[in-house]
Amino acid sequence: MPARVLVVDDDPALAEMLGIVLRGSGFEASFVPDGRRALAAFRATKADLVLLDLMLPGMDGVEVCRALRAESTVPIVMLTAKSDTGDIVAGLEAGADDYVVKPFKPAELVARIRARLRQEPAAEESVSIGPADDPVEIDVAGHVVRRGQDVLTLTPLEFDLLVALARKPRQVFTREVLLEQVWGYRHQADTRLVNVHVQRLRSKVERDVEHPDVVVTVRGVGYKAGPA
């Protein structure tokens, strides 16, 4: 069954072109032209991924992103006309997994969507990360994350990020390595993606975000599994 992509974009020509490209790449596309109806359309289509234009009439893309994230862990890829950093960071902090700057090449967009929809075959049943007396338990095959009694709701991206760190607890991951392993970037990309998502991940898995013991920062290098 082809993956369903919901395109939230107000520009009809671009939306149609996106449809052509997506269908050409084997996805099933549906469209919604404004932010206010995006949430309802998402519920109706049960999309596997949302392609979201940041500049939308009705409801700002960042708000749509926040609303979607509030009720779903669906992967969200932003389309942004601005390389201005403020909007991108705002979108990422609102929960977007990745972004593509207009004008993009179709191949680039498809690569980003595929990376978000990719389901890695689970190599092992479960791994754990964090302090030995209070670890975060990850059921890789079942996509379930627990810390103590709590079941944590992670987005697929946050799940991949956590698993990547947990599998090699002794390795220090640079942001570039994480971008390649988790986001699927082969070339250099925006390291803020990593920073923002580590923060989002920490807010879910850490007991004390100010003193993380699951995902720790290695100053000047990157991140590694805790405790340090």
Added chain:
Amino acid sequence: MRRVWRRNITIRVVAATLLLSAVVVTALGLLLSHQVARGVLDDKRRAALGEFTAGVTIAQGQLSQSDAVDQAQVTALLAHIVQQVSGCQNGGYQVQLLATTNATDAFYDCGSSQAAIPHALRATVRSQVEASTYVHLGSAVQLPGTSGSPLALAVGAPLTAPAGSGPYELYFLFPLNTEQQTVALVNRTLLLAGLVLVLLLGGIAALVTRQVVTPVRMAARVASRLAAGRLEERMAVEGEDDLARLAASFNDMAHNLQRQIGQLEELSRVQRRFTADVSHELRTPLTTVRMAADVLHEARTTFPPEVARSAELLTAELDRFESLLGDLLEISRYDARAAALEPTRVDVAALVRAEVAAVEPLAAERGSHLDVDGVPTTPVYVEVDARRVARIVRNLLSNAVEHGEGRPVEVALVGAAAVVGLRVRDHGIGLRPGEIGLVFGRFWRGDPSRARRTGGSGLGLAIALEDARLHGGWLQAWGEPGRGATFRLVLPRTAGGVVVAAPLPLAPDDAPVDA
């Protein structure tokens, strides 16, 4: 101390006022004191002379009428005279009757000790002249009604004695202690009044200076706040005097300044807004065109040759159009001062290597070898905006490859204590004299007759220069025809740092360094 003196008008004015008024008041006080003393003494002298004249008249009368013949009678008469004119009880003076020739023949009315009459006075009196002088008395001398007064008025006159006895001299000694006390009191009062006056003048000077200086200081404070960007600052205008006019003009100036800056800010805001709008409005259709072109490009094998080639040209030119648009937007962001630095800790050695790898395909196409032996293999951590530095490096590398004539391009990176320097050297056509200043110009082309091959936007080096400046760094060029061109980037290692010296030379070692 000197600093306070130089910086504080009030202190200077008050000090000058104190000094000048002290001089004037002292001179005035001395004059007054002198006048008062003279007036007091003159009065005393007049009264004393009156009493003395009366005494002399009595004494001379007695002497003239006497019929004493022997020494004993004369002695008794003289003693009687002295008792008659004595001022011991009510006159407050001492009487001395002295024989001119006989030193032992002397009569006193009272007092246990006698003041010595100055020789000069006695000499004058002996020459039959009435005279007076002031006498300083020794501390042992007690005059009637005095308490150790050191000054007295001595008045003397010759007496004509009956025949047979030598001439006599009559002296009155008037103590001046009352007058001295008066003068001393006046002097003390004058001194006190003078001191109070000087201090008062100093206080008034301080007050007046404050009145003038306070608004000036306020103006200075407000001006410095304005300069610091707080454009809404104004001075308080009170009254209609010169200071109020100063404050009003100052406020007018500040108001105009604020208005103009506001207009400029508005313009800049409109420009930024326009840039953002253009960015959005242009990029959305461009994205559609881009995707459509790519779809056509993918399917070009199924097209007739002309259509296929058209699809290829469309895609290639879209790349150029995109990079041109991106550069234009970037430069307009700089022009609108909307560019902000986002420094992070970056390994520039890795960054340079990554950019070299990205330019490698283009270099291979041109036959240029990118020599990175000068880039350290160990990390060189620097606090910079990675995106901008990567763009500078990319621009320098592609520029070197484009103008490198297929010869090697050498890349060197040196990390010093406070700065990091990157040098990209090609051995291509180089730069003609005068072109060094032009290479960073917008849309400047080294040789218009040469065919463009890479199709850069012409803004690359201009943007690179702005990127370097935003970091507080240097971007410099060197070149000679036939010897190639060199670009050197020097950045501070920490955000907000300054570059004072470059860690590696710009020109080749055999050429003079042009820093």
